Amino acid sequence: xxxxxxxxxxxxxxxxxxxxxxxxxxxxxxxxxxxxxxxxxxxxxxxxxxxxxxxxxxxxxxxxxxxxxxxxxxxxxxxxxxxxxxxxxxxxxxxxxxxxxxxxxxxxxxxxxxxxxxxxxxxxxxxxxxxxxxxxxxxxxxxxxxxxxxxxxxxxxxxxxxxxxxxxxxxxxxxxxxxxxxxxxxxxxxxxxxxxxxxxxxxxxxxxxxxxxxxxxxxxxxxxxxxxxxxxxxxxxxxxxxxxxxxxxxxxxxxxxxxxxxxxxxxxxxxxxxxxxxxxxxxxxxxxxxxxxxxxxxxxxxxxxxxxxxxxxxxxxxxxxxxxxxxxxxxxxxxxxxxxxxxxxxxxxxxxxxxxxxxxxxxxxxxxxxxxxxxxxxxxxxxxxxxxxxxxxx
Numbered sequence: 001x002x003x004x005x006x007x008x009x010x011x012x013x014x015x016x017x018x019x020x021x022x023x024x025x026x027x028x029x030x031x032x033x034x035x036x037x038x039x040x041x042x043x044x045x046x047x048x049x050x051x052x053x054x055x056x057x058x059x060x061x062x063x064x065x066x067x068x069x070x071x072x073x074x075x076x077x078x079x080x081x082x083x084x085x086x087x088x089x090x091x092x093x094x095x096x097x098x099x100x101x102x103x104x105x106x107x108x109x110x111x112x113x114x115x116x117x118x119x120x121x122x123x124x125x126x127x128x129x130x131x132x133x134x135x136x137x138x139x140x141x142x143x144x145x146x147x148x149x150x151x152x153x154x155x156x157x158x159x160x161x162x163x164x165x166x167x168x169x170x171x172x173x174x175x176x177x178x179x180x181x182x183x184x185x186x187x188x189x190x191x192x193x194x195x196x197x198x199x200x201x202x203x204x205x206x207x208x209x210x211x212x213x214x215x216x217x218x219x220x221x222x223x224x225x226x227x228x229x230x231x232x233x234x235x236x237x238x239x240x241x242x243x244x245x246x247x248x249x250x251x252x253x254x255x256x257x258x259x260x261x262x263x264x265x266x267x268x269x270x271x272x273x274x275x276x277x278x279x280x281x282x283x284x285x286x287x288x289x290x291x292x293x294x295x296x297x298x299x300x301x302x303x304x305x306x307x308x309x310x311x312x313x314x315x316x317x318x319x320x321x322x323x324x325x326x327x328x329x330x331x332x333x334x335x336x337x338x339x340x341x342x343x344x345x346x347x348x349x350x351x352x353x354x355x356x357x358x359x360x361x362x363x364x365x366x367x368x369x370x371x372x373x374x375x376x377x378x379x380x381x382x383x384x385x386x387x388x389x390x391x392x393x394x
Contacts, residue, residue, distance in 0.1 A: 001069060003062050010052040010060055012071060017048045033260065036073050091138035100127045103148060107161060110141055121162030124150065182228055185247045192242040192254070197262045199235035199242050205261065206233050206244070206254060226253055265379075271372040272383045280363030284336060286328030288355035328357035335359070 002013040019041060026040040035054040042049055050071075057076045062069070094113055098106065103126050111118040114137055126148060132140050145152055151164040162170075194202060208225040227233065231246030244254050328336035336359035344351030375381035 001062075001064075003071070008053070008055075010054065010071070010073065012050040012052065012062075012069075014048040014050075014069075016046050018046075019043050019048045034073060035075055089136035089139040089142075091136040093134045094132075094137050094140065095134060096130055096132045096140060098131075099129050101129070102127055103144070103150075106130075106144065110137060111159075113137060115157075117158045119158065119160045121160075121166060123163055123166060124148075124161060182247055182249075183230070187230060187245050188248060188251060189243060189245045190251050190254075192244065192258050194240050194242065194258070194262050196264050199237060199240050202242055202258060202261060203233045203235040205257065206242075226250065226257060266377040267374050268377055268381075269372060269374050270381055270383065271370065272385075274369045274371070274385050276366060276368045278363055278366075281361070282331050283360040284328040284331060284358070286326050286336065286357040287324055288327060288340075288357075289324040289353070291323065291350070291352040293350040327355075328359050331359055331361040334361060 002015065004011055024042050026038055028038055030037045035056050035058040036052055037055055038053040040051045040053075052071065052073060054073050058073055059076045060071060060073045062071045064070070091114070096106075096109070103124055104120055106128060107118050107120055107124075110116075128144060128147060130144070132143075141152075144150075145161065149164055150161055151167040153160045153167060192202075206226050225231075227244070227246050228250050231244065231250055233245075234243040235241075236243065242258075244251060246254070327338075330336060336357040338355055338357045340353065340355040342351055342353040369385070371383050371385070373381050373383055
């Protein structure tokens with residue numbers, strides 16, 4: 001497997017592999033809440049190429065677990081203690097050569113070079129000797145801070161530099177102050193109307209528990225709760241509403257979560273065709289043969305050609321009859337086609353008639369029904385066809 005970054009995209013190539021035709025497509029994954037917007041897979045020669053199209057500031061990792069190869073693309077975490085968030089150093093290069101220079105003076109030199117505003121704590125002191133040539137300025141600053149156990153916090157174009165212990169204590173004090181303010185901040189109650197998701201399910205997500213529906217549930221039921229320890233939520237199943245009581249900052253987070261969860265689920269149409277197949281074929285052939293002559297009644301000749309069972313009628317009359325009477329039988333409501341021919345003498349005293357009939361019928365299948373059902377994505381649906389036979393149980 002070869003993975004590389006090509007422009008703004010991430011390209012993964014699986015060597016000596018083949019991809020089925022049905023999997024060669026582009027997938028739109030912009031609705032999954034990750035930096036990835038689209039994934040395209042296709043065959044190129046003897047390898048399979050996957051092109052991942054992310055957006056924003058992102059980073060990736062790849063690993064193999066059994067028979068699965070996992071590529072994880074995630075937003076890049078912002079480290080307030082780093083000047084450059086990406087890998088390596090990207091600052092403009094500079095050269096420094098000082099002997100026992102004050103830390104404050106050295107920081108001022110770097111501030112003048114980078115046009116950054118630097119605030120230095122009163123506890124920053126000491127001297128340093130260094131010689132750096134063609135080094136990125138952010139790397140040079142990082143080396144100086146590490147040598148003197150100093151930390152840095154960036155806010156816009158302002159850099160605050162202080163001992164690491166002082167920065168840690170300051171951040172801890174800020175967190176404690178924020179918690180104290182939250183404990184004293186008045187509670188607000190806000191209602192949220194849900195359109196596509198059950199209120200009880202959202203309530204469980206807010207509290208980090210599995211029993212958020214149908215009543216008041218406090219925000220202290222789990223560590224994953226979005227609500228503060230003083231917050232609570234009530235799920236109303238009749239109107240499918242949520243009533244949340246909490247501080248303003250937590251209500252904003254609740255609103256953001258609901259906007260991502262309360263969305264219509266994609267639907268899938270399942271259609272079946274139930275066909276009654278029939279294939280019938282039949283044919284029928286028939287013949288009629290008859291004749292007549294002057295002075296002889298041939299109606300008595302039945303079906304024996306050339307047989308004579310007596311004479312009757314007047315001598316000058318011409319009578320006729322069928323020696324063979326086996327016509328074709330109709331099929332499927334259709335009658336057989338016929339063809340007839342008669343032969344007679346010039347005096348019209350004798351004649352013979354022949355009639356042929358034939359029929360061929362061919363049956364084809366027909367569609368009985370085409371039922372369909374619409375279901376939500378990832379939800380099981382079933383189409384059944386048959387006959388129900390009720391019976392009585394004793």
